[in-house]
Amino acid sequence: MKKKFLEALSYYLRNLEQSQRDDILAFYEERFALGISYEGKSESEIVNELESPQQIAKNVLKEFNQYDDQLFKKTPNQIETGPVIGVVLLDVFFISWFVPMMFTILASLIAGWGALTLSLFSSRFMESTTSVFGSYMFMIGVVILWLLMLAGLYEGIRQFVYWVVTVHTKAFGRGVPIQLESFFNKISVKRLINKSTQLRFYSRMLFVIGLAALIIGGFVTFAQTGMLGGFTESPEVVEVDYRVTPSSGDHLRINAELINAGIVVKTHDSSDILIVGEISENEPVEIIYDQGTLSLVQESQIRIVIFQFNFRSLSQKLTVYIPQDMIVTETEIQTTNASISVENINLAQLKASTTNGSITINNVLSNTLITLKTTNGRLNLNAVSAVNYDIITTNGKIVLRNLNDAGEPGSHLSAKSTNGNVELENVYVHQVTLKTTNGDIDYYNQDRNFFVSKIDANTTNGRTNIDVPRN
Amino acid sequence: MDIQLKKGVLNLCVLSIVSKTPSYGYDIYQNINKNFKISESTIYPILRKMVTENHLDTYLEESPEGPPRKYFEITQLGKKHLKYLLEEWHVFNDHVNYIIGGHNE
Incomplete structure (x- = not known):
């Protein structure tokens, strides 16, 4: 009896703001509880005592200046084309991509957080910490906040889905069916928590405890392990x-x-x-x-x-x-x-690679191959002799001076950069491949009697300036 | 008694009842209903509005005999408003009495 009564009342009050409606329903819920426990009445006696749900709703809506005859009509409202078209457009252009996207983002968020949480339990983390107490505290904090966040996400999804349902039913001139609405209310975590002051208190305490554990535990752990760099000595x-x-x-x-x-x-x-x-x-x-x-x-x-x-x-x-x-x-x-630097040395083969440094080769004699590679640095070669050269950088300049200046000329040279200039001066090698994308290529040989047999110079956004005798 | 007349003074009645002692919704309703018949369903929206306007405050009180009851108590702002309403009421009452009295003579 009571349930039916409240559901009907909720239905007729459907146009009210949620909080207004909740408050009015709470009054009647209290009314039932008081009648039953203090006056020993049955639910049906109380229902008889009260006005009908329609009548109550009419009075309440009038008080809130929201009274509308339409709400109390038995027959469903005329379906208007405007809102229906609107809701179809909403489905096609918004919900169709928004919902899958949301779920993708949510899934990755949850997976990412889950992975992070799990990784905290891994042995490496535990080994690297000196404070077991601190690290457990930190982990407890992470887990608590993680669970609270999950609850929040769940609530957000529930509200969003409910919103979608409301929009659709409204477009067809109806309210959300009572059963569906009470179902949505039933599965609401927020409502469950707000229902009881104790639960509300506990959930807030849980948040505070989680946050405190995270901060204190994290501070204790990381400050000791040196993960907070600021607290370590150089x-x-x-x-x-x-x-x-x-x-x-x-x-x-x-x-x-x-x-x-x-x-x-x-x-x-x-x-x-x-x-x-x-x-x-x-x-x-x-x-x-x-x-x-x-x-x-x-x-x-x-x-x-x-x-x-x-x-x-x-x-x-x-x-x-x-x-x-x-x-x-x-x-x-x-x-x-x-950086890498090699000077004044005779060797067979040289291979040097770095990522964020320059490579300088000075006065080196090799009887085979020199391979040099860097990503964010310059490449400088001066007074070097080798048979083959393979030189690569991405964001640096390549400067080659006086290669195979004396003695035998080199056989192959390949110098590649992406964002740097390639500069060659007095490079006596038979086959030369020069390549850059966003830089210039310069090649000049003083000895006009040396003929390079093949030069392959290629730049996309730069200028090429080659002044070398060739056949 | 005429419904429109009652409505005009409901706010005043509710505030004065609560200003004497904090009480719960059904109790407030019964208190007024003893004196003049009103509909229960008009009281509750009024109570809610008064809470949102900060004229009333609420708290839950546990009871050994049953579920907790939501009590309403008057705030400082509510007291001020009550004072204002009372003055208005007296002025209004005087004017009405004067008019009615004058009519009778």
């Missing part, structure tokens, strides 16, 4: 001083794998191999010399850094001195955020 500098005497007859092979350290390779007037420089304590370099193979490997301690407040960045650099008369077969150098 790393100490470690001096490198390595000296080894190679056995006579050793042929040297250099293999360097560095991360943030720059490297200079040059010869000196001694029979020892000497490596000096400065390295960060967090990124130690392991140096091994074994029967002609010199290897330098830098290890990094992988850390998750959220805020980096370190303005003073440490510049790490190693200089490798090689005995002047030692035969070098192969040199392979790799680093990521630093």
